[in-house]
Amino acid sequence: MKIKKYVLPVAGLGTRFLPATKAIPKEMLPVVDKPLIQYAVEEAAEAGAEQIILVTHPSKLALEDHFAVNSELESALIEKGKDELLQKVRSILPEGVTVTTVYQYEPLGLGHAVLCAKEIVGDEPFGVILPDVLVYNPEKGCMRQLADSYEQKGASIIGVETVPLDEVHKYGIVSLTERGEEKLQRMSGVVEKPPVEDAPSQLSVVGRYILTARVMELLESTERGAGGEIQLTDAIAALIAEEPVFAYAFDGTSYDCGYKYGYVRANIEYALRDGEIGDEVGQLIQKHAGGQHG
Numbered sequence: 001m002k003i004k005k006y007v008l009p010v011a012g013l014g015t016r017f018l019p020a021t022k023a024i025p026k027e028m029l030p031v032v033d034k035p036l037i038q039y040a041v042e043e044a045a046e047a048g049a050e051q052i053i054l055v056t057h058p059s060k061l062a063l064e065d066h067f068a069v070n071s072e073l074e075s076a077l078i079e080k081g082k083d084e085l086l087q088k089v090r091s092i093l094p095e096g097v098t099v100t101t102v103y104q105y106e107p108l109g110l111g112h113a114v115l116c117a118k119e120i121v122g123d124e125p126f127g128v129i130l131p132d133v134l135v136y137n138p139e140k141g142c143m144r145q146l147a148d149s150y151e152q153k154g155a156s157i158i159g160v161e162t163v164p165l166d167e168v169h170k171y172g173i174v175s176l177t178e179r180g181e182e183k184l185q186r187m188s189g190v191v192e193k194p195p196v197e198d199a200p201s202q203l204s205v206v207g208r209y210i211l212t213a214r215v216m217e218l219l220e221s222t223e224r225g226a227g228g229e230i231q232l233t234d235a236i237a238a239l240i241a242e243e244p245v246f247a248y249a250f251d252g253t254s255y256d257c258g259y260k261y262g263y264v265r266a267n268i269e270y271a272l273r274d275g276e277i278g279d280e281v282g283q284l285i286q287k288h289a290g291g292q293h294g
């Protein structure tokens with residue numbers, strides 16, 4: 001079965017990035033010249049998305065505006081003959097993809113955000129992308145890799161990667177039924193942000209999921225967990241008790257733009273890959289590596 005619906009939870013306050021995120025949603029922060037939310041929508045579209053469900057907050061209208069037609073801007077670009085820019089603006093929403101908005105009024109956590117999309121998702125399996133994590137893979141996006149694994153297994157698939165021990169407390173950490181070398185392995189559990197001494201592994205959840213609709217029902221009875229929030233991780237743990245759930249060690253480089261270092265690293269590495277400014281940025285970095293600052 002093809003995964004057509006992708007939930008993008010974007011209602012969070014973005015406090016780690018204040019003051020930048022006081023008036024601008026954190027998902028509108030650019031990596032080079034594109035906002036984080038757009039990378040996520042493009043990744044979903046590449047995986048075959050037909051409907052993007054933004055779980056957002058009424059104070060974050062810029063996110064909805066980003067995907068709405070701006071006729072005034074388009075007319076101005078047409079008048080000035082700026083065809084390339086016009087094309088960029090018109091292709092913000094990939095062809096064949098629609099955006100639906102649903103509001104999460106209270107910050108009750110990621111699990112609650114996903115639950116807000118229950119009615120729209122219905123009884124189909126669906127994808128979830130956390131836009132503050134970017135995954136770079138120009139050959140095959142992370143979500144596409146998960147969607148392919150779903151085709152193979154017909155079960156929930158969670159994107160994972162190994163993180164250093166001193167970072168396990170920042171993520172959902174999974175345990176596997178067996179230790180093996182395969183990329184796709186059955187999960188036996190998952191815990192949200194464990195202290196290092198309790199972490200079952202160093203395999204972290206990166207913010208890419210394909211989930212069966214059963215998780216929505218489980219979310220309805222999920223109690224507040226880590227940080228006093230309703231955690232998606234806890235509902236996935238409950239799902240594992242009922243049906244097979246797989247961890248997929250995707251190919252690609254992840255950037256956790258929810259933290260300053262990850263965000264700056266993403267900007268540097270995406271800038272180095274940029275056809276227009278890549279060489280210049282490379283020279284700048286070499287200059288600094290040589291110790292000549294300023």
Ligand code: G1P
Binds near residue numbers: 110
């Ligand atoms: C969320 C999830 C966590 C996951 C992480 C990926 O946490 O709850 O399981 O590992 O995203 O970035 P957050 O970053 O919202 O605190």
